[in-house]
Amino acid sequence: MRVVALPASQEVLNSFRAGEIVLLSGFVATARDAAHSLMLETGQIPFNITSMPVFYTGPSPAPPGRVIGSCGPTTSARMEPFIPELLSLGMKIVIGKGDMSTKTRQLFQKHGAVYLAATGGAGALASTKIKSKTTVAWEFLGPEAVSILELDEFPVFVAWDLHNGSIYQGVYNDTE
Amino acid sequence: MRENIKLISGEEISSAVAGLYATACIGPHCGVEERLEEILSEEGPGPGREALRIEIENLKIAGKLGLPICQDTGTAIVFVQLGNMICISDSSLSDAVNEGISRACAEAYLRPSQVFPPIGARKNTMNNTPAIVHIDHVFGNELKLSVLAKGAGSENVSRSVMLSPLAGEQGIAEFAETCVRAGASKSCPPLIVGIGVGGNLETSAILAKKALFRKLGIQSDVPELRELELRITERLNATGLGPQGFGGKTTVMETRILQTACHMASLPVTVSIECHAHRTASCVL
Numbered sequence: 001m002r003v004v005a006l007p008a009s010q011e012v013l014n015s016f017r018a019g020e021i022v023l024l025s026g027f028v029a030t031a032r033d034a035a036h037s038l039m040l041e042t043g044q045i046p047f048n049i050t051s052m053p054v055f056y057t058g059p060s061p062a063p064p065g066r067v068i069g070s071c072g073p074t075t076s077a078r079m080e081p082f083i084p085e086l087l088s089l090g091m092k093i094v095i096g097k098g099d100m101s102t103k104t105r106q107l108f109q110k111h112g113a114v115y116l117a118a119t120g121g122a123g124a125l126a127s128t129k130i131k132s133k134t135t136v137a138w139e140f141l142g143p144e145a146v147s148i149l150e151l152d153e154f155p156v157f158v159a160w161d162l163h164n165g166s167i168y169q170g171v172y173n174d175t176e
Numbered sequence: 177m178r179e180n181i182k183l184i185s186g187e188e189i190s191s192a193v194a195g196l197y198a199t200a201c202i203g204p205h206c207g208v209e210e211r212l213e214e215i216l217s218e219e220g221p222g223p224g225r226e227a228l229r230i231e232i233e234n235l236k237i238a239g240k241l242g243l244p245i246c247q248d249t250g251t252a253i254v255f256v257q258l259g260n261m262i263c264i265s266d267s268s269l270s271d272a273v274n275e276g277i278s279r280a281c282a283e284a285y286l287r288p289s290q291v292f293p294p295i296g297a298r299k300n301t302m303n304n305t306p307a308i309v310h311i312d313h314v315f316g317n318e319l320k321l322s323v324l325a326k327g328a329g330s331e332n333v334s335r336s337v338m339l340s341p342l343a344g345e346q347g348i349a350e351f352a353e354t355c356v357r358a359g360a361s362k363s364c365p366p367l368i369v370g371i372g373v374g375g376n377l378e379t380s381a382i383l384a385k386k387a388l389f390r391k392l393g394i395q396s397d398v399p400e401l402r403e404l405e406l407r408i409t410e411r412l413n414a415t416g417l418g419p420q421g422f423g424g425k426t427t428v429m430e431t432r433i434l435q436t437a438c439h440m441a442s443l444p445v446t447v448s449i450e451c452h453a454h455r456t457a458s459c460v461l
Contacts, residue, residue, distance in 0.1 A: 019222065019223045019422070021223070021226060034298070057247065058247060058248075058287065058289075059247050059287070060243075060244050060247045060249060060285060060286060060287035061285045061286075061287065062285070063242065063243070063285040066241075066243075069243060069244065069247060069285055069287070070238070070243050070244040070245070070246060070247040070249075070287075071247050072246055072247050072248075074248070074328075074329065075328075075329050075332065075362045077362060097329070097361070097362065097364070097420070098329075098361040098362035098363075098421065099361040099362070099421065117420070117422075119227050119230040119231060119234070119420060120246075120329060120362075120363075120364035120420060120451070121231065121234070121245065121246045121327070121329075121364040121451050121452060121453045122230050122231055122233075122234035122246075123234070123243075123244065123245065123246045123247040123248075124234050124235075124237045124238035124241060124243040124244065124245055124246075125230060125233055125234040125237050126234075127241075127243055128237060128241070141300070142288060142300040142302060143247075143287050143288065143289070143300070144300075155230065157223050157226070157227070157420075157422065167223055167421075167422050167423075168361050168421055168422075169423070
């Protein structure tokens with residue numbers, strides 16, 4: 001398993017292969033449904049979208065003495081309506097779970113972006129791979145607020161690579 | 177007769193529910209880890225197998241650190257078997273249950289995920305209430321509480337359908353496969369598939385949910401349903417979707433079917449999908 005420092009160069013993203021596990025170290029931004037809706041409504045993106053992966057998660061509260069609570073991925077397909085605009089603004093890495101449509105996959109390819117899957121339901125393990133958390137926007141959203149997380153060898157699977165490879169080969173039913 | 181009546185306070189119920197909900201979310205769990213270990217031993221190499229390893233390690237870490245297994249500590253679903261000789265002295269049952277959920281959310285650092293109103297503002301209630309409470313009235317002087325922390329990833333891919341009455345086993349199995357194919361990668365397999373058959377729209381859904389409370393490894397006590405459960409599990413695993421939808425032998429740990437009578441013109445079916453973490457706990461007061 002290789003460790004990938006963030007931000008990752010295009011060359012590194014090109015080297016990813018679907019099904020491979022990579023360990024991410026560096027900064028990512030959390031955003032899920034409500035934050036995406038606010039980002040597009042206000043035109044304000046409270047983090048550097050070209051250098052930071054967007055991690056679809058809403059962590060549980062941090063118990064005393066811990067940086068963050070449980071912090072696994074949420075279902076990516078719900079964020080699909082927001083993806084085209086964010087890709088055009090330079091988003092290069094998405095971390096989430098579950099397959100998305102072929103149309104979205106083609107857009108990722110076009111923009112040289114990769115989709116990484118964290119293990120769904122494994123939020124306690126994920127929590128131990130996070131060194132810091134800073135909330136940067138919309139704190140009133142509670143677990144849906146936007147935070148910057150510093151990852152330390154955080155395990156993810158390459159779900160969609162830039163060579164037409166998908167870990168979900170034949171899973172997604174586009175007619176659904 | 178009167179001396180058989182058992183008084184239970186709202187506080188006893190709240191305190192029990194708070195403990196059950198926190199245990200369901202954090203662990204320890206009866207049997208899930210062992211079952212995943214068995215599945216791992218049969219799984220071939222590949223990302224599905226690696227995902228299973230992570231799922232198992234996560235269960236251990238959650239217990240060790242007292243962290244929720246999954247950040248989505250779910251909607252709290254509480255099934256209550258309420259004996260006819262139980263008298264709750266100073267609270268309504270649902271108020272007592274909600275007080276317990278709210279307490280666990282604060283004290284065990286569980287995530288508040290309920291929003292209201294569902295259309296428009298969708299403001300977080302910040303204590304994960306309201307819980308969803310189902311009550312069965314039974315004979316006796318016991319009150320049984322069963323709690324399921326049900327995440328949205330698996331709930332969102334659950335479905336109901338009104339099949340043609342003669343669609344039968346084939347129709348039910350096909351519908352289950354449609355749900356699992358469309359939803360597996362979003363619902364964190366290996367899954368438990370609860371199927372409610374009969375009644376009407378809402379009873380089939382409640383039966384499917386209730387099926388998720390059956391203990392792991394216990395098959396239906398109806399011989400025909402036991403056979404059907406095994407056939408459906410086999411069919412769903414033949415999809416090869418695998419752990420996390422990354423490919424593999426085991427997409428589904430178990431299928432569980434509950435049935436009831438229905439109108440001669442109907443065959444209501446609900447498929448309730450449950451993730452691998454399967455967070456349940458129960459007790460009797």
